Amino acid sequence: MSFTIAIIGRPNVGKSTLFNRLVGQKLALVDDQPGVTRDRREGQGRLGDLDFTIIDTAGLDSGPRGSLTARMQEQTEAAIAAADALMFVIDARAGLTPNDRAFADFARRANKPVLLLANKSEGRHGEVGIAESYALGLGDPIGISAEHGEGLGDLYDALKDLMPEPIHDDELDEDDAEGEEIDPSRPIRVAVLGRPNAGKSTLINYLLGEERLLTSPEAGTTRDSIAVDVEWKGRKLRVFDTAGLRRRSRIDDKLEKLSVSDALRAVRFAEVVVLVMDAQNRFEEQDLRLADLVEREGRAIVLAVNKWDLIERTPGAIGALRESADRLLPQLRGAPLVAVSGLMGEGIDRLIAAIEMAHGTWNKRVSTSALNRWFEQAVRANPPPAVSGRRLKLNYVTQTKARPPSFVVFCSRADAVPQSYLRYLTNSLREAFSLPGTPIRITLREKANPFAHKAKRKS
Structure with missing residues (x-):
């Protein structure tokens, strides 16, 4: 029996773009003009290993009985009645509108599971809308960009928990629910990433104990992202071998472009990314770009320095690697770093x-409670700077989700808090709660001003 999802929301928030993204084809018309979609449209959606029926609906709007707008509303209501779950889409860049709040109540009355999607959330402008959307009371928002395909890993995690059972298991395995205890019997999804000829396939072959993946001294042997199941001393992994990624300016071949796209998709659906570097040419510019990509995608990272058997061993060599990693990748300070040899099998236990x-x-x-004890001490030790002679007030902090650890700081004048102070909070948080190397997300959210309506009345 197919699981059915209806995409709902006010006009022009990107519902049809999301529909096209999930069905993998441009079936629904998309335009900047609101109200393009009128009839509900069904398609077979797929996200990772999840198959479902997806329904694109007209933007929720009100109108006199019998009018075109009212009939569009009836089509939307019919879609909601037929659905097992709803995707309620808002525009993160525009922020919440009165219509969003009204239709959030409409979604709640449907008495069905609701995924709150903050679309168009790419870049800093979308962060405010994501934070505001907590006020709708529909649970944790999922920041996505339907146009650019960002945030689909988080959407997969949330959707996986709603569906009664996996439809099939050909690419990805069951995932952990956010905030729940990790089930050691479930395989960890691992993407192996790196420049061409860094030894990714050789490393995975050693884990498998067989020549499952093609290897060659010639760079670029791997083209598709190949998924294999690995069990190493009782720990199950679902490992994705990816094509080597060169700098974008050097990619001309169409097939290589497709391979790169496939590799990036594997990163988005991974939980942990192993960034493989050649020990003889480590921490090159492309390695640093790939590490930054993993951080921006919000995935856990392990730095694997491969071909260690070709390096002359000197005292302090690993310490020097660690120092280089922290200096060149401050956004991933403390990320696990392992020297390995995929050919000889050195360091594999440490890698796992x-x-x-x-x-x-x-x-x-x-x-x-622990967060706010830390927060008070951190702010007391290093108060935020005054901006234009006015003091910034930071009130409290809460964790909104894990995978990666994400926090919201409630404050006054969120737009005035400098990035340097956010970096200070991030580093302090990382040290206080033992979060080495993992991406950390801190969003600023202003508390509502109870006197704002009085000021407007006077003016």
């Missing part, structure tokens, strides 16, 4: 342990 550690940190939750 590092993957487990990174996965555990990525899933970590911190109690609100």
Whole structure:
């Protein structure tokens, strides 16, 4: 029996773009003009290994009985009645509108599971809308960009929990629910990423104990992202071998472009990314770009320096690697770093342990009471700077989700808090709660001003 999802929301928030993204084809017309979609449209959607029926609906709007707008509303209501779950879409860049709040009540009355999607959330402008959407009372928002395909990993995690059972298991395995205890019997999804000829396939072959993946001294042997199941001393992994990624300016071949796209998709659906570097040419510019990509995608990361058997061993070599990693990748300070040889099998036990550690940190939750004790001490030790002679007031902090650990700081004048102070809070948070290397998200949210309506009345 197919699981059915209806996409609902006010006009022009990107419902049809999301529909096209999930069905993998441009079936629904998309335009900047609101109200393009009128009839409900059904398609077979797929996200990872999840198959479902998806319904695109007209933007929720009100109108006199018998009018075109009213009939469009009836089509939407019919779609909601036929659905098992709803995707309620808002425009993160525009922020909440009165219509969003009204239709959130409409969604609640449907008495069906609701996924709150903050679309168009790419870039800093979308962060405010994501934070505002908590006020709708529909649970944690999922920041996505339907146009650019961002946030689909988080959407997959939430949707997986709603569906009664996996339809089939050909690419990805069951995932952990956010905030729940990690089930060691479930395989960790691991993407192996790196520049061409860094030894990714050789490393995976050693884990498998067989020549399952093609390897060659020639760079670019791997084209597709191949998924294989690995069990190493009782720990199950679902490992994705990816094509080597060169700088974009050097990619001309159409097939290579498709391979790169496939590799990036594997990263988005991974839980842990193992970034493989060549020990003889480590921390090159492309390695740093790939590490930054993993951080921006919000995935846990392990740095694997491969071909270690070709390096002359000197005292302090690993310490020097660690120092280089922290200096060149400050946004991932403390990320697990392992020297390995995929050909000779050196360091494999340490690599698996590092993957487990990174996965555990990525899933970590911190109690609100402990967070706010830390927060008071951090702000007292280093108060935020005054801006234009006015003091910034930081009130309290809460963790909104794990995978990666994400926090909301409630404050006054969120737009005036400098990035340097956010970096200070991030580093302090990382040290206080043992979050080495994992991406950390801190969003600023202004508390509502209870006197704002009085000021407007006077003016």
